[in-house]
Amino acid sequence: MSDYNFAYLDEQTKRMIRRAILKALAIPGYQVPFASREMPMPYGWGTGGVQVSAACLTPGDTFKVIDQGADDTTNAVSIRKFFEKTAGVATTEETARASIIQTRHRIPEEPLTEDQILVYQVPIPEPLRFLEPSEVETRKMHSLEEYGLMHVKLYEDISQHGAIATAYAYPVKVEGRYVMDPSPIPKFDNPKLRMAAIQLFGAGREQRIYALPPYCEVVSLDFEDHPFEATRADHDCDLCGASDSYLDEVIMDDAGGRMFVCSDTDYCRSRRAAGHVGAQGAPYEEGRP
Amino acid sequence: MTALLQVRDLARFYGARRGCEGVSFDLWPGEVMGIVGESGSGKSTLLSCLAGQMAPDRGEVIFDTRGDGPRDTLKMSEPERRMLMRTDWAFVHQHARDGLRMGVSAGGNVGERLMAVGARRYGDIRNRAIDWLGRVEIAADRVDDRPGAFSGGMQQRLQIARNLVTGPRLVFMDEPTGGLDVSVQARLLDLLRGLVREMGLSAIIVTHDLAVVRLLADRLMVMKDGRVVEAGLTDQVLDDPQHGYTQLLVSSVLQV
Amino acid sequence: MIEIEGLGKSFTLHNQGGAVIPVMAGAHLRVARGECVALTGTSGAGKSTLMRMIYGNYRACGGRIMVGDVDVARAAPREIIRLRREVLGYVSQFLRVVPRVPVREVVAEPLLALGVGREAALARAEALLARLNIPERLWTLSPTTFSGGEQQRVNIARGFAHEFPALLLDEPTASLDAANREVVLSLIEEAKARGAAIVGIFHDETARARVCDCEVDVTRFSPERAA
Numbered sequence: 001m002s003d004y005n006f007a008y009l010d011e012q013t014k015r016m017i018r019r020a021i022l023k024a025l026a027i028p029g030y031q032v033p034f035a036s037r038e039m040p041m042p043y044g045w046g047t048g049g050v051q052v053s054a055a056c057l058t059p060g061d062t063f064k065v066i067d068q069g070a071d072d073t074t075n076a077v078s079i080r081k082f083f084e085k086t087a088g089v090a091t092t093e094e095t096a097r098a099s100i101i102q103t104r105h106r107i108p109e110e111p112l113t114e115d116q117i118l119v120y121q122v123p124i125p126e127p128l129r130f131l132e133p134s135e136v137e138t139r140k141m142h143s144l145e146e147y148g149l150m151h152v153k154l155y156e157d158i159s160q161h162g163a164i165a166t167a168y169a170y171p172v173k174v175e176g177r178y179v180m181d182p183s184p185i186p187k188f189d190n191p192k193l194r195m196a197a198i199q200l201f202g203a204g205r206e207q208r209i210y211a212l213p214p215y216c217e218v219v220s221l222d223f224e225d226h227p228f229e230a231t232r233a234d235h236d237c238d239l240c241g242a243s244d245s246y247l248d249e250v251i252m253d254d255a256g257g258r259m260f261v262c263s264d265t266d267y268c269r270s271r272r273a274a275g276h277v278g279a280q281g282a283p284y285e286e287g288r289p
Numbered sequence: 290m291t292a293l294l295q296v297r298d299l300a301r302f303y304g305a306r307r308g309c310e311g312v313s314f315d316l317w318p319g320e321v322m323g324i325v326g327e328s329g330s331g332k333s334t335l336l337s338c339l340a341g342q343m344a345p346d347r348g349e350v351i352f353d354t355r356g357d358g359p360r361d362t363l364k365m366s367e368p369e370r371r372m373l374m375r376t377d378w379a380f381v382h383q384h385a386r387d388g389l390r391m392g393v394s395a396g397g398n399v400g401e402r403l404m405a406v407g408a409r410r411y412g413d414i415r416n417r418a419i420d421w422l423g424r425v426e427i428a429a430d431r432v433d434d435r436p437g438a439f440s441g442g443m444q445q446r447l448q449i450a451r452n453l454v455t456g457p458r459l460v461f462m463d464e465p466t467g468g469l470d471v472s473v474q475a476r477l478l479d480l481l482r483g484l485v486r487e488m489g490l491s492a493i494i495v496t497h498d499l500a501v502v503r504l505l506a507d508r509l510m511v512m513k514d515g516r517v518v519e520a521g522l523t524d525q526v527l528d529d530p531q532h533g534y535t536q537l538l539v540s541s542v543l544q545v
Numbered sequence: 546m547i548e549i550e551g552l553g554k555s556f557t558l559h560n561q562g563g564a565v566i567p568v569m570a571g572a573h574l575r576v577a578r579g580e581c582v583a584l585t586g587t588s589g590a591g592k593s594t595l596m597r598m599i600y601g602n603y604r605a606c607g608g609r610i611m612v613g614d615v616d617v618a619r620a621a622p623r624e625i626i627r628l629r630r631e632v633l634g635y636v637s638q639f640l641r642v643v644p645r646v647p648v649r650e651v652v653a654e655p656l657l658a659l660g661v662g663r664e665a666a667l668a669r670a671e672a673l674l675a676r677l678n679i680p681e682r683l684w685t686l687s688p689t690t691f692s693g694g695e696q697q698r699v700n701i702a703r704g705f706a707h708e709f710p711a712l713l714l715d716e717p718t719a720s721l722d723a724a725n726r727e728v729v730l731s732l733i734e735e736a737k738a739r740g741a742a743i744v745g746i747f748h749d750e751t752a753r754a755r756v757c758d759c760e761v762d763v764t765r766f767s768p769e770r771a772a
Binding site: 155 | 401404412
């Protein structure tokens with residue numbers, strides 16, 4: 001523990017990041033530049049989220065990390081271990097017990113509360129980037145609220161696929177002002193963006209932080225005749241039987257066998273612990289996956 | 290009647306060098322004005338200053354806005370000026386690649402200005418895009434193709450559709466027929482003449498091609514070294530040039 | 546309808562030592578409604594120059610050129626543009642059109658420019674082309690590949706498409722056969738009958754005698770004589 005400053009980053013860096021976070025909270029959806037540091041992990045592995053988490057953590061916090069809903073993937077495990085080692089904070093896999101949750105590509109199924117913070121890892125923070133390569137121009141478009149281009153992207157979707165095919169990183173408008181990329185969460189999660197917890201978004205490589213304060217208005221962009229739909233696989237979870245959660249499709253064998261399971265592993269576990277059993281599920285036993 | 294565009298003593302310098310200086314003129318509704326001159330004569334600088342793409346060092350560019358009547362566009366806030374650029378103004382570039390989104394379908398290219406001013410019904414946007422493709426002689430079944438799959442002439446026509454879909458009143462064109470085959474040029478010229486007539490458009494066309502201005506422009510300004518040396522009716526300037534430079538320019542055209 | 550007074554013209558050739566070539570001085574002319582005035586004089590005397598000045602194609606160096614209530618010698622470009630669209634027609638000796646535009650459209654264009662409906666304009670164009678014996682199979686082709694006589698007739702059809710109150714005709718019957726010459730002369734007579742003021746150049750003496758009310762020899766306006 002004494003080998004590291006608390007939560008790895010030096011205090012000046014944390015202050016710099018906290019100032020960016022406060023500014024981001026004051027201007028919901030606006031991308032605040034910050035001086036992203038080199039972290040002991042490659043870009044694309046959550047360096048932005050880790051820096052934001054490090055700046056938010058206090059010794060009394062309980063920390064949870066999820067990667068595409070799961071607590072047990074390489075990325076989630078290594079970030080959790082990183083903060084166990086550098087901050088010595090308590091960690092958990094239970095959503096309700098965590099005070100800070102760092103996430104990659106999902107929002108937990110269980111509603112968050114006002115005393116929680118959700119930290120997103122963001123690969124590309126600029127929603128206009130794929131259509132307008134110039135940063136100078138996209139900044140100007142944000143400042144002047146020129147968002148016609150965002151609908152061009154949705155138009156292209158419909159003209160090529162017959163429906164808005166964008167299934168993740170679905171663009172939203174925040175408080176009627178800034179268009180924001182919610183990070184690559186499935187659009188199923190978009191309606192949950194309006195929530196009680198503070199949401200912070202960190203992009204390490206792109207050096208941007210943005211935020212959604214509690215209960216802030218978040219609207220998914222759409223057309224009047226092609227309205228936004230929060231889609232999920234038309235199935236129940238095969239382990240816990242949930243019909244309201246976002247599902248992963250898992251291929252079981254070479255013969256076309258498959259099952260649909262909750263992408264949120266903690267949600268699925270807690271449902272099974274409460275006695276729910278899905279079509280291919282076995283009754284819950286403590287200590288078994 | 291109020292002039293659509295009133296330009297007063299416009300000047301732009303590049304350091305000590307003159308881009309253009311002392312340019313004044315009125316453009317009336319429905320008029321097409323050509324600006325000719327050699328490379329480096331200042332005609333492109335002038336067009337950029339008029340179209341709000343470059344800030345002049347001096348002068349006024351007063352546009353008769355729909356809402357508030359004549360206003361100096363150089364004193365407008367940037368949001369106002371950019372709004373003007375995607376509603377009442379249009380800019381047709383010499384290279385279609387500068388004026389089109391190459392990664393977006395033809396329909397998306399035409400629809401962008403509609404969406405930028407708030408259109409939110411996909412069906413309406415698409416129908417208007419198809420209608421405009423028809424008006425520039427692009428078949429409806431090309432609506433989902435990207436501009437990269439189009440010929441040079443088609444790209445240029447697509448650029449025109451993309452610009453005119455919001456019914457602008459003033460179109461800036463920078464060498465709109467440059468780089469096209471002669472036969473493709475002719476078709477484009479005819480299309481432009483028809484649109485100018487039907488929509489009552491005013492246009493300012495920069496070109497070095499005297500044949501193009503003779504067919505397209507009502508009036509002509511001749512530029513040399515950043516200054517306007519002669520202006521008047523197009524056929525009068527070409528057939529009875531008064532200034533020595535214009536006489537040289539006209540007499541230098543190769544006869545076919 | 547057309548009144549010219551004290552009109553002068555000279556060309557300054559800046560690239561040939563600034564040579565000043567005076568070509569006309571003290572020209573005057575009056576054409577009433579329904580009247581046709583022929584300009585005469587030897588080749589080079591300035592018939593076409595005078596006609597071009599009336600049209601605003603050449604810039605006058607002094608004097609007045611009233612067409613209706615517009616002084617072409619002083620009018621702003623946009624006044625001349627309007628005059629040409631509504632009041633003053635001009636049939637030149639040369640057809641100048643956008644390549645690849647069909648004959649029908651070329652002839653209908655002056656009407657379309659005035660805001661006449663497309664169908665009505667095309668119908669009028671077709672009637673004129675038929676009358677001038679342009680075969681129907683050519684109507685959808687561009688006139689740029691036509692023979693000299695055909696181009697001349699297309700030019701005439703275009704000039705007569707709109708019933709201009711004032712008309713300038715530069716050799717309208719040159720290079721035409723007898724039948725077509727007859728059509729053109731009757732078009733001129735009809736224009737006079739509806740009150741058009743016409744200034745024409747006719748080398749063909751019988752044609753001139755038939756449609757013109759008086760002749761003006763432009764040699765009188767040559768600068769040497771005036772001086």
